[in-house]
Amino acid sequence: CSDDHLHARDEHDHSHAKREYPTAKLTPPSRPLTWSSFNVIHTTDSHGWLLGHQKTSFPEPNYSGDFGDFASFVTHMKQIALEKDVDLLLVDSGDLHDGTGLSDGYPPGGVDAHESNKFFMQLPYDVLAIGNHELYIYNASRVARLYKNFVPHFPGRYLSSNVNITIDGVSRPVGSRYTKFKTRKGRQITSLGVLFDFTGNDVNTTVQPVADMVKESWFAEAIKEEPDLFLLVGHMPVSEDNWPVVFNAVRAVHPTTPIMIFGGHSHIRDCNQPDGRSMALESGRYMETVGWMSADLPPPKTGFELKSSPESTKNITFTRRYLDPNRVTYEYHTGQGNYSFDTPWGRSITKGLEQLAVQFDLSFLFGTAPHDFTISQAPYPSNNSVLSLVADVLPYSLTVNNSRIGNPNIMITNSGSLRFDLYAGPFDKNDQLTVSPFDDSFLYLTVPFSAANQVLPALNNAGADERRDLEATLWARGYVESRYREWMQEMARRDLERNGPVLRAAGNLTLGYVTADACPGVGDDTPHAPLAFYDIPDFIGSAAPNVSDDTVIDLVFVDFIESQLIGILNSVQSDKVYTMADVLPYTDVLATEILGIYAQAKWN
Numbered sequence: 001c002s003d004d005h006l007h008a009r010d011e012h013d014h015s016h017a018k019r020e021y022p023t024a025k026l027t028p029p030s031r032p033l034t035w036s037s038f039n040v041i042h043t044t045d046s047h048g049w050l051l052g053h054q055k056t057s058f059p060e061p062n063y064s065g066d067f068g069d070f071a072s073f074v075t076h077m078k079q080i081a082l083e084k085d086v087d088l089l090l091v092d093s094g095d096l097h098d099g100t101g102l103s104d105g106y107p108p109g110g111v112d113a114h115e116s117n118k119f120f121m122q123l124p125y126d127v128l129a130i131g132n133h134e135l136y137i138y139n140a141s142r143v144a145r146l147y148k149n150f151v152p153h154f155p156g157r158y159l160s161s162n163v164n165i166t167i168d169g170v171s172r173p174v175g176s177r178y179t180k181f182k183t184r185k186g187r188q189i190t191s192l193g194v195l196f197d198f199t200g201n202d203v204n205t206t207v208q209p210v211a212d213m214v215k216e217s218w219f220a221e222a223i224k225e226e227p228d229l230f231l232l233v234g235h236m237p238v239s240e241d242n243w244p245v246v247f248n249a250v251r252a253v254h255p256t257t258p259i260m261i262f263g264g265h266s267h268i269r270d271c272n273q274p275d276g277r278s279m280a281l282e283s284g285r286y287m288e289t290v291g292w293m294s295a296d297l298p299p300p301k302t303g304f305e306l307k308s309s310p311e312s313t314k315n316i317t318f319t320r321r322y323l324d325p326n327r328v329t330y331e332y333h334t335g336q337g338n339y340s341f342d343t344p345w346g347r348s349i350t351k352g353l354e355q356l357a358v359q360f361d362l363s364f365l366f367g368t369a370p371h372d373f374t375i376s377q378a379p380y381p382s383n384n385s386v387l388s389l390v391a392d393v394l395p396y397s398l399t400v401n402n403s404r405i406g407n408p409n410i411m412i413t414n415s416g417s418l419r420f421d422l423y424a425g426p427f428d429k430n431d432q433l434t435v436s437p438f439d440d441s442f443l444y445l446t447v448p449f450s451a452a453n454q455v456l457p458a459l460n461n462a463g464a465d466e467r468r469d470l471e472a473t474l475w476a477r478g479y480v481e482s483r484y485r486e487w488m489q490e491m492a493r494r495d496l497e498r499n500g501p502v503l504r505a506a507g508n509l510t511l512g513y514v515t516a517d518a519c520p521g522v523g524d525d526t527p528h529a530p531l532a533f534y535d536i537p538d539f540i541g542s543a544a545p546n547v548s549d550d551t552v553i554d555l556v557f558v559d560f561i562e563s564q565l566i567g568i569l570n571s572v573q574s575d576k577v578y579t580m581a582d583v584l585p586y587t588d589v590l591a592t593e594i595l596g597i598y599a600q601a602k603w604n
């Protein structure tokens with residue numbers, strides 16, 4: 001991209017009002033996309049990251065494109081598809097909530113992601129699937145709002161094959177169970193929208209296990225007629241989950257019909273090919289990845305084809321690519337320059353997002369972070385670990401104006417509640433919500449120190465069987481961080497094996513994702529060197545007080561882990577069987593507020 005030098009903006013400009021240009025010189029993509037007769041752009045797990053990643057430390061600038069830039073990209077790509085006379089679809093695999101100030105920074109009385117979803121509604125999505133974050137318990141009205149406002153905007157195309165909502169006492173699909181439609185080129189598509197076996201959903205919603213869903217009569221009816229393509233979209237990882245159940249159910253009826261799967265949830269870049277006429281793609285998280293899949297599909301069926309012509313059984317050529325969403329990527333693949341790239345529509349989306357940031361006061365400054373605190377790029381415990389920071393933050397922020405301040409305590413939270421790194425420099429309301437977006441509350445039990453002190457190690461080191469049970473429970477509630485961490489760990493390990501640091505210096509590569517998946521060729525659109533990786537525990541806690549074993553202390557914990565914690569507490573001692581009835585609220589301060597309270601006191 002010859003005008004890279006244009007892609008610099010004032011790094012000291014802190015407001016959320018100006019972010020048209022990436023913050024640093026970005027590496028352009030390595031090669032053009034492969035267009036085929038059928039092409040799809042895929043987003044997933046966007047979690048409110050619609051203003052792009054705005055920090056200057058790499059890899060953040062790789063993901064600096066905002067949703068307005070993405071809208072302009074989609075417009076240009078649609079035009080290219082027209083010129084090439086091929087199909088191009090846009091699909092999303094869910095999780096629009098929980099992640100940034102745009103989704104979670106709403107004023108009192110608001111509903112999570114209600115405003116940010118309006119920008120999503122402006123994109124021409126062909127199919128969208130529901131995610132687990134659309135269904136969490138703690139904000140019951142969010143799914144009802146989605147049902148009322150968001151779903152009708154995509155008539156028939158918002159899919160929730162196995163997810164129902166109860167409205168006026170009647171249980172019905174949140175969106176549609178499936179959809180059938182024709183593409184511009186006349187291809188007949190049958191599409192499903194599947195959620196993994198999630199159990200952490202609101203009482204007024206139901207999630208049917210995937211294995212039961214494929215036995216439903218509506219499912220048999222939906223897949224009976226052979227389309228040109230089964231487009232299976234869903235919030236479910238493409239590896240190690242239940243896609244094979246859906247795939248096999250379709251294959252049992254249609255042994256050779258092309259199938260595309262677009263998954264999500266584990267936040268990784270991943271791809272596999274279940275057979276020679278299918279491909280499954282997962283496109284990362286937080287608008288750090290835009291996925292691309294193309295397939296050399298035959299022309300639409302006319303009805304006069306021979307049942308088993310060579311054309312209908314031979315392997316299909318698929319390609320996939322993981323794009324870094326930034327303007328350099330977008331301009332490269334659309335053949336646009338920095339001055340021709342923006343469309344009026346894209347600009348208006350960017351402007352609307354900036355106005356929302358102002359309306360939500362997302363630049364409200366709590367303090368200045370002295371250095372970067374990361375989730376897994378620094379060892380835990382260490383000065384640069386955001387987990388260590390939170391272990392210090394909890395006893396400060398939860399005891400401000402709290403009459404229990406005098407009681408000794410241990411405070412525990414799940415590391416998965418920390419969703420993003422905390423970067424050096426201005427720490428504002430948006431940063432607070434990117435790091436800790438869940439409005440979880442804190443509870444406590446009074447417990448003898450000898451027992452309370454065993455809970456954190458027991459949560460982290462439960463024996464193999466207990467651990468398996470715990471992980472199964474956590475997975476069903478949406479816990480997926482271990483999958484992402486394993487992926488990052490593997491990336492760093494491969495890099496070390498290949499003498500990465502030396503190669504990195506020689507190749508002048510910027511930091512970013514380096515994907516190895518099970519599909520042919522290289523998936524990453526832009527080459528990078530991987531980030532350093534250190535493993536972290538699933539649970540973290542504040543320093544134990546210096547008291548005798550029989551001192552009764554406050555065992556404080558985040559409500560999201562209530563049942564696991566009580567189970568573990570009952571396993572480490574036998575003097576008392578603790579139940580939820582023993583649990584009391586500890587403070588009004590929510591998990592979304594702890595970092596701001598600390599920063600205002602310590603980083604000003």
Ligand SMILES: Nc1ccn([C@@H]2O[C@H](COP(=O)(O)O)[C@@H](O)[C@H]2O)c(=O)n1
Pocket residue numbers: 095132133136138265414415416417418438439440474477478479480481560
């Ligand atoms: N109230 C909540 C809800 C979720 N979490 C954490 O998020 C994880 C699930 O998020 P995905 O994007 O991976 O679906 C879950 O495992 C928890 O770690 C939370 O802390 N509080």
